Amino acid sequence: MSTIELALRVFIVDDEPPARNRLRDLLHDCSEQLPLEVVGEAGNGQEALDKxxxxxxxxxxxxxRMPQMDGIELAQHLQKLPKxxxxIFTTAYDSYAINAFELRAIDYLLKPIRLGRLFEALTRARQAVPVQTEVLRDLLPEPRKHLSIHERGKIHLVPIEQVLFLRAELKYVxxxxxxxxxxLEESLTAMExxxxxxxxxxxxxxxxxxxAIEGFEKGGGEEGEGSGWMVKLKGLDELLAISRRQQHIVKEFG
Incomplete structure (x- = not known):
């Protein structure tokens, strides 16, 4: 009894339309031997995540290499999707970066992409598992530009430059x-x-x-804890307590 092989659902993300068109053409050629379906494309990270x-x-x-958000950061946010x-990264990176991918067993296609190499990567993808977020972070030398928040079945991208504070409460931040x-379900220590x-x-x-630090005010502080100093942040009415151990920041930023 033969089994019907389900078509591989493929999505393309590239900020350059000619690059997306070339991939579509190559995928069409691959589809003659490998059941696949192009389910969509996007020109940036936010659009890709939404779709x-x-x-x-x-x-x-x-x-x-894309503006606003590079592909390695987007790959981290994609890990929060239900499935x-x-x-498979597409890249014109130099050999040093390619070695980093190979050491971590991350698949990539070197531009200009060749049909045979694409076919090989798609074939392997059927048995592959998503890359761990920690592995992706090792590849990214710079901090993320966005935090991805899972809320009501959606993933919201919050630009890090808009964040005023991060506060750990139980298992969330x-x-x-x-x-x-x-x-956000992440470690405050890792984010620091x-x-x-x-x-x-x-x-x-x-x-x-x-x-975002606007100034400092003397306040009540926390019982058994405080220096009595509170920090005032721009655009926020709430004052945040500074612990005795961290009171040196009053001089540094005051």
């Missing part, structure tokens, strides 16, 4: 912008390391954006 939430894919062909796709709060250039710790459970 992939509505139209799931098995494989995403993902360009690395994360297998990512509250992400506060001028407009609203979000809940990743975003060290942008945030400063004011308390064991809270990081604030350095650029």
């Amino acid at each position: 992939l939430m509505e139209t799931p894919a098995d494989v995403v062909l993902l360009d690395i 994360p796709p297998v990512v 509250t992400v506060r912008t001028a407009e609203r709060e979000y809940l 390391k990743e975003f060290a250039a942008r945030f400063v710790r004011i308390h064991r459970n809270c990081l604030v954006a350095k650029d």
